[in-house]
Ligand SMILES: Nc1ncnc2c1ncn2[C@@H]1O[C@H](COP(=O)(O)OP(=O)(O)OP(=O)(O)O)[C@@H](O)[C@H]1O
């Protein structure tokens with residue numbers, strides 16, 4: 001049972017990988033032209049030191065993705081390259097490859113997103129659970145309206161406000177970048193604390209905005225769960241209030257909440273891209289912004305592919321963890 | 336009259352709905368009154384001196400390219416809302432059709448529609464939208480922008496509406512109607528629709544909100560309609576010119592206030608509609 | 621007759637509803653002798669479950685216990701603090717829940733759920749002792765010991781109900797309240813589960829309150845039956861007397877709707893509509909449906925009174941009828 005479940009989920013993951021590659025290949029063609037070739041030719045025409053390399057690239061691109069080749073063959077070449085994680089050179093940063101640039105930026109984004117998502121999910125879920133619990137302190141309730149209001153605005157917009165307040169007005173925190181200019185990168189205390197200082201505002205703008213959403217969702221699940229027969233029976237069994245709360249209510253309400261997390265990852269990432277842009281945080285989002293500014297098609301495609309696959313992977317992990325949370329799942333047909 | 340009074344008294348109790356509606360009304364009022372006093376032509380670049388802080392002549396100040404920011408807000412707010420509403424309506428329309436098809440026929444049809452929606456939701460929408468926008472970069476119009484956003488706006492509605500249709504099915508509405516000899520479309524329109532209306536409305540409002548969010552995202556990344564004065568494009572220019580660091584507060588305060596008002600208004604309306612659709616939440620607020 | 625195990629005096633519970641107050645339990649009194657099996661029957665909505673929960677002091681908003689006293693072995697429950705009341709649940713009075721299809725925590729093994737109950741009642745046992753205790757407990761309700769390691773979704777309806785009974789008896793309570801323990805099961809399983817309940821009741825020497833609709837089942841199981849109508853007890857009498865000589869017109873209608881006890885019937889075939897609790901008529905709540913209602917019934921609510929030795933009834937006209 002378990003194996004079949006995991007196999008099926010892995011199949012979905014492969015489907016997502018294929019989908020990402022396919023989107024990358026076909027979407028640029030919907031306008032009828034080949035924006036990649038256009039950009040390549042433009043860049044090659046600019047000339048400069050890396051001229052010969054660029055011409056090489058154009059030649060190579062033409063033989064493999066030339067208009068004379070059948071679309072299916074081009075598609076095949078593209079899938080082959082992608083399967084080897086070969087996204088070609090960055091057009092704007094030639095001779096650096098797209099893969100290099102992505103590998104450089106990825107840890108920043110993964111670090112920022114993993115921390116903020118885990119924190120906001122945990123805090124929000126806990127708040128929501130407490131909010132639905134009749135015995136929790138009253139002042140919690142007064143905490144919520146501002147968090148719900150925050151939840152309605154986009155991450156980056158709140159980020160702008162934070163920049164203004166804490167970086168511009170009182171200048172407690174740096175407003176831009178992932179580390180101070182000229183800092184020596186490495187695992188030194190100095191650099192790590194520098195990065196931490198630079199991450200506080202971007203992280204806060206994601207956390208403070210998301211917490212309210214998770215709290216709201218969890219409160220809803222808790223209200224539903226607390227009406228369930230097994231909670232009534234648990235109380236009739238004379239279980240301690242904390243047992244009923246944690247092991248019966250929260251434990252069950254967390255299930256739909258986890259599903260919601262898997263579904264929200266894409267949205268969180270979309271929001272984080274913009275946060276990176278306004279904070280100049282040197283992750284995938286800022287790299288993407290730069291690629292868009294320079295119309296660096298290869299880089300854009302590489303990033304889109306990497307991000308979709310990374311999120312697919314995160315979803316896969318959540319899916320595999322899920323039956324461990326909910327023993328019913330591996331037996332039930334997927335529903 | 337009586338019905339109106341009932342609606343009024345209900346809105347009185349449903350505070351979220353009331354607050355949301357008031358916020359959105361305030362925006363509409365701002366735009367309508369604004370249009371009477373300012374010429375939206377001044378929202379174009381070079382129609383005013385540049386970088387003036389708010390004054391009697393330019394109550395909201397002007398930006399670096401010489402746009403009258405009051406005019407930009409008055410002209411841009413409806414544009415942004417338009418993108419949201421076009422994409423939101425298309426999304427919910429398509430989503431509802433797919434959801435009803437899935438929930439009604441079940442079996443293979445349902446499996447396919449559900450899987451497509453679920454997998455589609457795993458993919459971060461903004462990135463796909465970026466890919467599309469980059470591919471047709473020949474500067475977009477506001478309506479094209481709306482269509483691009485709509486291309487993914489049906490995923491969420493499909494998922495949520497389908498779940499509701501299935502719940503209704505389980506409660507036996509459909510079987511009962513089918514037994515009394517109703518046809519498929521009849522069942523959908525006479526039995527399911529009325530029961531789903533509050534959900535559809537809530538889904539619509541949150542889709543509009545999501546669409547606005549997506550459009551602003553694209554715009555801030557520089558993929559929006561370059562010469563349209565939408566709220567997102569204004570933020571793009573704010574970011575582009577580093578208005579925040581330079582202390583040109585009047586440039587970014589109005590768009591942020593308006594965007595926050597839009598999102599808060601839509602959010603409270605969604606909460607209020609949810610409350611109607613899901614009475615269980617009513618008691619516990 | 622020895623002293624009562626459980627005594628309920630003038631219990632009153634209401635639910636606040638936007639359209640008015642629902643008096644779900646309205647002045648109910650009865651008592652339970654040791655080892656006695658007491659049945660509580662009445663239409664859906666007559667307040668049976670509410671009363672069960674009120675005895676356990678588990679009424680939550682919008683519900684409210686407006687008054688009344690409950691004694692267990694002479695100890696007044698309403699005087700207990702929250703913690704003492706919690707400890708008394710399960711250990712003193714145990715509930716076998718109504719909707720037991722869904723009464724077990726779906727994400728927890730049966731054994732763990734029993735262990736939780738033991739642990740929260742101060743029985744912190746070591747793993748082997750605990751396992752042995754659970755392995756002893758399960759067979760008493762007709763379950764194999766290895767059910768302990770199963771999840772609720774792996775059990776059939778009857779097994780789930782047995783698991784609930786196992787939890788209910790694990791601390792040897794004085795009183796078991798079984799709220800329609802078998803209404804979700806098919807007839808064959810129903811009989812088996814009732815037999816199990818009867819057996820554990822005898823072994824424990826506990827008193828039982830059996831709540832239900834099914835007069836046939838009641839007749840087989842209980843010693844004494846109380847009939848509830850619109851939140852009030854309208855008749856209490858030994859089961860034999862109720863079946864052969866019902867005094868209250870409502871009880872009569874119930875009994876008459878049973879073709880014979882062998883053909884089990886449910887409390888459905890009573891003419892007229894069940895009353896709306898938040899909008900009860902003046903006088904006797906049953907008078908609109910009553911064939912023999914007189915002027916007094918429309919004005920004055922009848923109190924429970926004794927008619928000879930075998931029972932009590934709340935009806936103005938009771939004496940006049942055979
Ligand atoms: N949580 C609640 N909120 C409001 N009203 C309630 C609530 N629970 C019960 N009631 C009302 O109290 C009355 C008695 O309900 P109760 O569940 O005690 O009836 P019952 O006799 O157990 O019915 P059944 O045979 O269907 O189980 C009903 O009219 C019901 O509408």
Ligand SMILES: [Mg+2]
Nearest residue numbers: 668669670718
């Ligand atoms: Mg009941």
